[in-house]
Amino acid sequence: MMEKMIFGRYIPADSLVHRMDPRAKLVFVFAFIAIIFLADNVWAYALAAIFTLASIWLSGITVRFLISGLKPVMILIAFTFVLQLFFAREGQVILDLGLFTIYEEGVRQALMISTQFLLLVFMTSLLTLTTTPISITDGLESLLNPLKKIRFPAHELALMMSIALRFIPTLMDETDKIMKAQMARGSDMSSGPVKDRIKAVVPLMIPLFVNAFKRAEDLATAMEVRGYRGGEGRTKYRLLQWHLRDTLALFSLVLLAGLLGSLRIWL
Amino acid sequence: MAREIISLNSITFRYPGGDHDVLKNVSFSVQEGEWVAIVGHNGSGKSTLAKLMNGLYFPDKGSIQIVGISLEKDTVWETRKHIGMVFQNPDNQFVGTTVQDDVAFGLENHGVPHEEMVKRVNRALKQVKMDDFLNQEPHHLSGGQKQRVAMASVLALRPDIIILDEATSMLDPTGRQEVIGLVRSLKEEQEMTVLSITHDLEEAAKADRMIVMNQGEVYRTGTPREIFELGDELVQLGLDLPFYLKMGNALKAQGVQLSGQHLTEEELVNELWTSHCKK
Numbered sequence: 001m002m003e004k005m006i007f008g009r010y011i012p013a014d015s016l017v018h019r020m021d022p023r024a025k026l027v028f029v030f031a032f033i034a035i036i037f038l039a040d041n042v043w044a045y046a047l048a049a050i051f052t053l054a055s056i057w058l059s060g061i062t063v064r065f066l067i068s069g070l071k072p073v074m075i076l077i078a079f080t081f082v083l084q085l086f087f088a089r090e091g092q093v094i095l096d097l098g099l100f101t102i103y104e105e106g107v108r109q110a111l112m113i114s115t116q117f118l119l120l121v122f123m124t125s126l127l128t129l130t131t132t133p134i135s136i137t138d139g140l141e142s143l144l145n146p147l148k149k150i151r152f153p154a155h156e157l158a159l160m161m162s163i164a165l166r167f168i169p170t171l172m173d174e175t176d177k178i179m180k181a182q183m184a185r186g187s188d189m190s191s192g193p194v195k196d197r198i199k200a201v202v203p204l205m206i207p208l209f210v211n212a213f214k215r216a217e218d219l220a221t222a223m224e225v226r227g228y229r230g231g232e233g234r235t236k237y238r239l240l241q242w243h244l245r246d247t248l249a250l251f252s253l254v255l256l257a258g259l260l261g262s263l264r265i266w267l
Numbered sequence: 268m269a270r271e272i273i274s275l276n277s278i279t280f281r282y283p284g285g286d287h288d289v290l291k292n293v294s295f296s297v298q299e300g301e302w303v304a305i306v307g308h309n310g311s312g313k314s315t316l317a318k319l320m321n322g323l324y325f326p327d328k329g330s331i332q333i334v335g336i337s338l339e340k341d342t343v344w345e346t347r348k349h350i351g352m353v354f355q356n357p358d359n360q361f362v363g364t365t366v367q368d369d370v371a372f373g374l375e376n377h378g379v380p381h382e383e384m385v386k387r388v389n390r391a392l393k394q395v396k397m398d399d400f401l402n403q404e405p406h407h408l409s410g411g412q413k414q415r416v417a418m419a420s421v422l423a424l425r426p427d428i429i430i431l432d433e434a435t436s437m438l439d440p441t442g443r444q445e446v447i448g449l450v451r452s453l454k455e456e457q458e459m460t461v462l463s464i465t466h467d468l469e470e471a472a473k474a475d476r477m478i479v480m481n482q483g484e485v486y487r488t489g490t491p492r493e494i495f496e497l498g499d500e501l502v503q504l505g506l507d508l509p510f511y512l513k514m515g516n517a518l519k520a521q522g523v524q525l526s527g528q529h530l531t532e533e534e535l536v537n538e539l540w541t542s543h544c545k546k
Contacts, residue, residue: 218354
């Protein structure tokens with residue numbers, strides 16, 4: 001099941017979206033999240049949906065892949081859909097089931113809110129699917145750079161994120177190793193009452209934490225020896241390059257915002 | 268005559284909060300272009316020496332000179348530029364998310380311009396024969412490969428001295444051979460000074476000179492041949508003799524005529540298979 005989940009996973013490819021500057025993608029997604037709330041009628045939603053589908057098409061990722069990978073989210077969306085269906089009590093009665101009554105407004109609301117949710121999930125997944133975590137980190141650092149003036153630790157934050165990313169597989173391997181070692185000593189983590197299972201996690205977590213601290217100490221020494229003295233005066237190996245396509249992508253978003261805004265006023 | 272590149276003058280050191288001196292009046296020097304191995308069992312103070320030479324700690328008494336600069340709190344960043352270190356655990360010194368990022372880390376810290384950085388990263392990785400793994404992530408590499416990347420990170424910074432702090436102790440025999448072979452070729456081609464801290468006498472046998480540490484003191488200094496003459500004395504210091512030395516001693520005990528010590532397996536084998544002809 002975990003293999004099918006695409007939350008936070010990166011799919012290597014060489015599409016237009018993959019090649020975009022991570023900064024452009026980050027700004028794009030966050031702006032999209034704000035813009036989508038401008039939509040308040042069917043036409044606006046149709047437009048936003050077309051825009052999202054076009055973005056997905058440009059990334060070379062299929063909609064079917066997205067839907068199958070986001071199954072748990074789909075269930076959540078279906079749940080909100082049903083909830084909205086019974087919630088609104090305006091407009092014509094469409095269906096009277098005795099205990100529950102479904103109104104026209106309810107269907108409209110349910111459709112709109114779940115579409116909104118769906119488009120948001122699609123766009124944010126598109127970001128993580130087409131951008132390596134380290135590029136996202138670089139993009140964030142660069143975008144947060146102006147905040148350094150008010151002493152926001154942009155460089156430190158980015159470094160912490162990249163080290164965390166670097167150590168995830170290492171710590172996963174270690175967890176696996178400790179788990180096997182504890183199982184070999186007769187610890188049972190997969191059966192029995194919940195209370196016992198939680199207790200069985202303790203001998204797993206303690207060695208993991210102790211080792212993580214040891215690693216952190218070693219890493220700090222290794223970094224210091226290689227001349228790390230904070231963000232001041234450092235140069236960057238990975239460079240971010242802004243292209244015409246990045247400007248165009250943001251421009252398309254301005255266009256979308258304009259259209260959604262006018263649809264809101266006129267309809 | 269080569270100049271003295273590292274010199275330690277009567278160093279005494281105790282860890283903050285410790286109850287005994289880890290190093291007692293330790294003095295030695297290393298010449299430029301030399302490969303010196305510091306050996307000793309656990310707790311003999313050999314790893315502490317590395318920490319002192321890199322300014323991670325400062326001695327209580329005595330002084331340290333690195334390329335002629337006296338190592339003080341103010342000069343520590345200056346002296347660190349001359350020393351590259353490779354540590355024991357291959358995983359815990361890999362900072363970057365990929366091989367090339369890791370090699371670039373030190374260069375980024377020193378504010379090297381981007382173009383120069385790309386050149387140096389590629390060159391360093393070529394030197395350690397890891398240039399096919401530029402974008403590889405650390406968890407897909409073997410221990411030996413990770414240590415080679417660590418060596419590349421050091422080489423990219425172009426130090427004068429490389430300190431190997433038990434750099435091969437967590438590797439399998441193949442990885443160990445890879446790293447030692449690499450050190451030897453670097454030393455010969457680039458005339459780099461190598462200081463390897465180890466408890467593996469087989470690794471130490473390849474050095475120009477050995478320093479045996481015991482209980483925080485320098486026990487003996489000499490060429491590997493001179494040190495191995497000590498024989499059982501080394502075993503009493505908690506060191507394990509290489510297999511071919513044990514084998515040679517065992518053969519002598521059986522009455523086989525052998526000439527002195529053998530520093531490599533090859534030397535012993537060569538003497539054995541030619542021994543019959545000499546009679």
